[in-house]
Amino acid sequence: GENVEQHPSTLSVQEGDSAVIKCTYSDSASNYFPWYKQELGKRPQLIIDIRSNVGEKKDQRIAVTLNKTAKHFSLHITETQPEDSAVYFCAAGRGNKLTFGTGTQLKVEL
C-alpha cells in the first residue's frame, strides 16, 4: 500500500518569512495529492490539491509542487501570518483511498 512521509514534524518561522513542508510517497500509481490544514480544536480542511498531470499549482500565498519522478511534493507558504499557525497534513492516493502523512505543526511567531 501507499506510504507517505512528511517533514519536518514541527516548523517555527517568523511572521513574513516563507515555510516549506515536504512529503514523499511510495506508490507510483498515486495521482492525487491534497494538503489539509487543521487549526487547534477544529476539523481538517482542504487548502490546496494537485493532480499528477500538473507540476505546480498556486493559490495566493500557498503553492504546491509535485515531482513524480522523485515521488515527492511540497507545500510552500509565503509571507506567513499568525493565522497560518496550524497542523498541516499532506496526503497521496488514487481511487477512493487517501493516505495521510504524520503532520507538521507550523508556528508563526510575531
Place this chain on the structure above:
Amino acid sequence: DGGITQSPKYLFRKEGQNVTLSCEQNLNHDAMYWYRQDPGQGLRLIYYSQIVNDFQKGDIAEGYSVSREKKESFPLTVTSAQKNPTAFYLCASRTGLAGGHTGELFFGEGSRLTVL
C-alpha cells in the same frame, strides 16, 4: 445547513465495552470514511465505504466494525477487541469518483473516545 455531523463529541468507555460513534452527512456524498488521529501519527484510515451496503477495510481495521445501510449514515463501532481505543476519531465524506480521481474530503468535528 449542509455538513457532516459526528456524535457524541466526547465519550468515555470502560474496558471490555463496545461503543458506537455516529456519523451523518446531508451532502449527498457517495463515499464515507473513518480516520483515527493520534498525536504524531497523522490520520490513519480505519474503514471506508464507496456506496450503500458496501465497505472496505483501511489500514487499521482490526477491532473496529462499520455498517452502511443508508447513504447518509456510516456508524463506527469500537469493539472490545481494539487494544488501544483511546483516540480522536474523524468521519469524512466525499463526492463520487470522476475520471478516477479522489476529491475533497469533508470532515466532521470528531469524537474523542477515552477508555477508563
